[in-house]
Amino acid sequence: MNSENQEEELEVLRSIYEGDGNFRELSPKSFQYKYGTEGDPHSFVFEISWPESYPETLPVINMDAFYNKHMKTRVKEDIRSKVLKEADVNIGSAMTYTLIEWVKENLEELMVDQPSTMDTSLNLANLDIEEKVEHLCKDNKERRSGLTKAQKRRQWDRMDGKGEKIRGYDWVDVIKHLSQTGGAPSS
Template structure:
């Protein structure tokens, strides 16, 4: 196999596929710049260097983020031209770059003996977009979870302790003992009070269970 010829042929094919994206440093070293299909647009660069016996060995690869200057200049775009307002965004960090590079190296090993740069470049773009969009999705979910938690917290302010016959009777007993209402009640008019008056004043010592239920029902209705 003529390694130099194989490399030259592949590089020629890459020129036709990536007329704006390909940045040739030498006959054996080049970068391919990508604008990812993300919102907002993110940029990533695949660095490739041919070992002397490529494609019988894997190419030397690198992956890094970019500000997109190279592509914008090649395409005649102005800074900010591709910007759009989004609610959530994130960045691809060094750990992400390592993960992407590991996937490329693994795929390159599987393609030893064949020209593989186009395959690797396509894989990188796809994986980088998927990784970025997944990070943004997690950020959106975390934001939604925080909003729901805050709403729940606000709703708790308007929720009282549920009134049961037992809890009402216990509260009433303590209330009457504290204010000695049983003694006072002996001198008060025995006129039947409304449910709310019973609750607010707690004066009727001999009310039956129906009176207690009426008081609780009226309290729940008027909450």
């Protein structure tokens, strides 16, 4: 019975959201909907997946899409919990469309704690402990280039003013090379 209900709901979703660029079907049981416009700090991607026993059980709500990296963890969790609360009311019936539309209607309220300016650098105060450790480790790896100052200086000296290697940078002085190795040019 679940499989038939899911197939019917899938067909309905496809017909409703046909041509809607914000709706994306990841698989026959997993969907994404993008709210807001590109670059807007209040835009995010909402993902909903159906477990085997859906609609008798709650769908899986995921807010961890890469697109949502600018959002505060607390805001993502708040959206997820409120959507699951709304889904709980609709247990036993097809609810994907209802949940997508519910988020649209309540978008302003859901994003009230999200800053209205896009901060491209991560604010460590907004991250949980695991995210802080991951961010700091990544930051530390990016800082280390592996070259000493002397190596960087020698590398720079081999470049012309445009940042390109000068002609002949890897040429070998044959006469000097042969005199160092003890070999003499044959005539």
